Amino acid sequence: MLERTLDIELSVIIPIGSRHADAAALHAEYKAGLDALRQPYELIFVLDGPCSDFAAGLRSLLEAGHRFTVISLTRTFGEATALMAGFEHASGQIIVTLPAYHQIEAADVGKLVSALDSSDLAIGRRWPRTGGPLERLRRSVFHGLLARVTRLQYHDLGCGARAFHRRVLEEIQLYGDQHRFLPVLADRQGFRVQEVELRQSAKDRFEGVYQPREYTRGFLDIFTVFFLVRFTKKPLRFFGMVGVSTFAVGALLVTWLVVERLFFEQPLAERPALLLSSLLVVLGLQLFALGLLGELIIFTHARAIKDYQIERVIQYRDERTATVPDLEHT
Amino acid sequence: MTVNPKLSVIVPFYNEEENIDRMHAAIVAAVEPLGHPFEMVLVNDGSRDRTLELAIDLARRDARVRVVNFRRNYGQTPAMAAGIEQARGEILITMDGDLQNDPRDIEQFLSKIDEGYDIVVGWRFNRQDKLVSRKIPSRIANWLIGTVTGVPIKDNGCSLKAYRASLIKEIPLYSEMHRFIPAMASIAGPRIAEIKVRHHARQFGQSKYGLSRVYKVLLDLMVIKTVASFTSRPLRWFSLLATPMALLGLLAIGHSLWRLGAIGTLPLPVAGTGVILLMGAFILACGGILGELVYKLGDVREQDFSRLTGKVWPTAPLRGEFEGSTHA
Numbered sequence: 001m002l003e004r005t006l007d008i009e010l011s012v013i014i015p016i017g018s019r020h021a022d023a024a025a026l027h028a029e030y031k032a033g034l035d036a037l038r039q040p041y042e043l044i045f046v047l048d049g050p051c052s053d054f055a056a057g058l059r060s061l062l063e064a065g066h067r068f069t070v071i072s073l074t075r076t077f078g079e080a081t082a083l084m085a086g087f088e089h090a091s092g093q094i095i096v097t098l099p100a101y102h103q104i105e106a107a108d109v110g111k112l113v114s115a116l117d118s119s120d121l122a123i124g125r126r127w128p129r130t131g132g133p134l135e136r137l138r139r140s141v142f143h144g145l146l147a148r149v150t151r152l153q154y155h156d157l158g159c160g161a162r163a164f165h166r167r168v169l170e171e172i173q174l175y176g177d178q179h180r181f182l183p184v185l186a187d188r189q190g191f192r193v194q195e196v197e198l199r200q201s202a203k204d205r206f207e208g209v210y211q212p213r214e215y216t217r218g219f220l221d222i223f224t225v226f227f228l229v230r231f232t233k234k235p236l237r238f239f240g241m242v243g244v245s246t247f248a249v250g251a252l253l254v255t256w257l258v259v260e261r262l263f264f265e266q267p268l269a270e271r272p273a274l275l276l277s278s279l280l281v282v283l284g285l286q287l288f289a290l291g292l293l294g295e296l297i298i299f300t301h302a303r304a305i306k307d308y309q310i311e312r313v314i315q316y317r318d319e320r321t322a323t324v325p326d327l328e329h330t
Numbered sequence: 331m332t333v334n335p336k337l338s339v340i341v342p343f344y345n346e347e348e349n350i351d352r353m354h355a356a357i358v359a360a361v362e363p364l365g366h367p368f369e370m371v372l373v374n375d376g377s378r379d380r381t382l383e384l385a386i387d388l389a390r391r392d393a394r395v396r397v398v399n400f401r402r403n404y405g406q407t408p409a410m411a412a413g414i415e416q417a418r419g420e421i422l423i424t425m426d427g428d429l430q431n432d433p434r435d436i437e438q439f440l441s442k443i444d445e446g447y448d449i450v451v452g453w454r455f456n457r458q459d460k461l462v463s464r465k466i467p468s469r470i471a472n473w474l475i476g477t478v479t480g481v482p483i484k485d486n487g488c489s490l491k492a493y494r495a496s497l498i499k500e501i502p503l504y505s506e507m508h509r510f511i512p513a514m515a516s517i518a519g520p521r522i523a524e525i526k527v528r529h530h531a532r533q534f535g536q537s538k539y540g541l542s543r544v545y546k547v548l549l550d551l552m553v554i555k556t557v558a559s560f561t562s563r564p565l566r567w568f569s570l571l572a573t574p575m576a577l578l579g580l581l582a583i584g585h586s587l588w589r590l591g592a593i594g595t596l597p598l599p600v601a602g603t604g605v606i607l608l609m610g611a612f613i614l615a616c617g618g619i620l621g622e623l624v625y626k627l628g629d630v631r632e633q634d635f636s637r638l639t640g641k642v643w644p645t646a647p648l649r650g651e652f653e654g655s656t657h658a
Contacts, residue, residue: 190376190401233504236553269589269597278603282575282610289568289617292556296564296621299557300628302502308408313416314389314397 010041011092015082017048020100023057030098033106037113043068046086049076080174087169095169099160102203112163112196119194121168121186124161126200142218149226150184154195161198171309181225188229189309233307235294243287250280337361337368338419342409343427344375350384353427360433369394373413376403411503422493431490432528439492448497448520448639449512451483452490452527478555479513483524486510490527497638502630507550517558518635562632564621572611579607
């Protein structure tokens, strides 16, 4: 049994959402896998919203003498927020997140942790992987689209098993559903990301068909990442492009209508095309104005939302010269 | 007692392992005789070669060297911005890490700053680069930048520049703006001087910044021009856009009402157009109100600029910010 007072190097965060396995089984499996690492670690369960069955399971585990921390959120905030809540309580230098249901063989967690020797963030990839042809297609379309948008090739962002150094989450504020895109965001901050193949758990079997909702969510997610990666710092480039082209189409149409009215005696007032053209002109202008507002936000907050992240500042103290003030460490 | 250096020399490096030691030696040789306490801020912009290693080595040997490290390559503007953020001198000198600028020119920059200029820009009058791929595009870009911003600088692309720290630290820098920091800074109303500098052909390493970015520069330029001029009064700008729309809308609605009275039928397309224009104008005005809110909550303020660049005369005592110009 571990003592909280030990220096904890490893914090394991398990966000529990609506889809989760049985508490006792999950705990037993992860515990076995983590104990095999022979490192002091802490377990943090984050209950994202009311999961009464899971909470009851955890309570009886606690009564049985197991040690872990439970953070229960008052409502469902989303997995990324749950992760951040767990991170606030984590004291380890290395953070491991594990999924709420059996996705991987817990014995493979060690592989993730040791991958951190050569990277800052290691994400799991279930391989070899089961799944029907439709499911496989869905996955490859999702990751293919993402690769197009971000120019980063990942294979299994749905896998909840990740390991990373503490500073990764210190520099990246996750919210909503962004946990899946942690590797993308980390890569943008210049962290080294590595995909690690983990055996898929025999219990990770998804039967049935994905709801249309799942597909919509996937595409919305990609859309979000697209904006995060490409346009957050340059809103006018996007809004301006769309706005100006809308405006141009509308303006051309108006010109055409006016020419017809003036030289070909076509009455203007009764033509529905007038409505269309004015709509295009107005919407185009408005899009452009939205882009300007975005630029205004960037401009007035440029010092708060920096383009860059300084990894470290290095300066050595020199006894001979008194001109250099107190210095940062190496 | 610790004293901040008077002068900070900021040099971004991206894969310049052949040049960094030479650069350091050249700067020391040029600046040390001037007798001012100085520091060197070396920004490693995510180099993949031994640049960082060599920079740390320099820092170990020379306590005036301050190394700022990026984990990845962000580009020249973020590198400059980070250097400016980390520099502690009163006067900041920026230059390229590829030995094409000559540190011996720093002396003239300092004397210009001492004359009271806030920004001093280098002009590579005998530029040692390829004519077609670099010199001609830059000529055109400079002309455009000068025309659009009203700050006629012959050579915006020259990295060798000097700034009064109190001013430049207030200027938001992002995207690809290092090319026209003076134009950007012109929103603050600084006194800008331009002086001729030496320029050497690249001796070692590869040239990193090429032609492909010109169109981005132009886009950024337009954005800056617009944003800078409307930052502090977005409502007025948006209203200016909205007024003709609103007038047209009223006209169309009036016309269709008149038709309704005269003929008895409402011409729907015209009436609809009028409503769209009127509502569109209203939404734009709302955007202006949002803009006002954004400006109020932001950290860029015109009065800060005017305080930094304005001078009180004839006899009022100068404030701390202006020390650099009155002493030495």
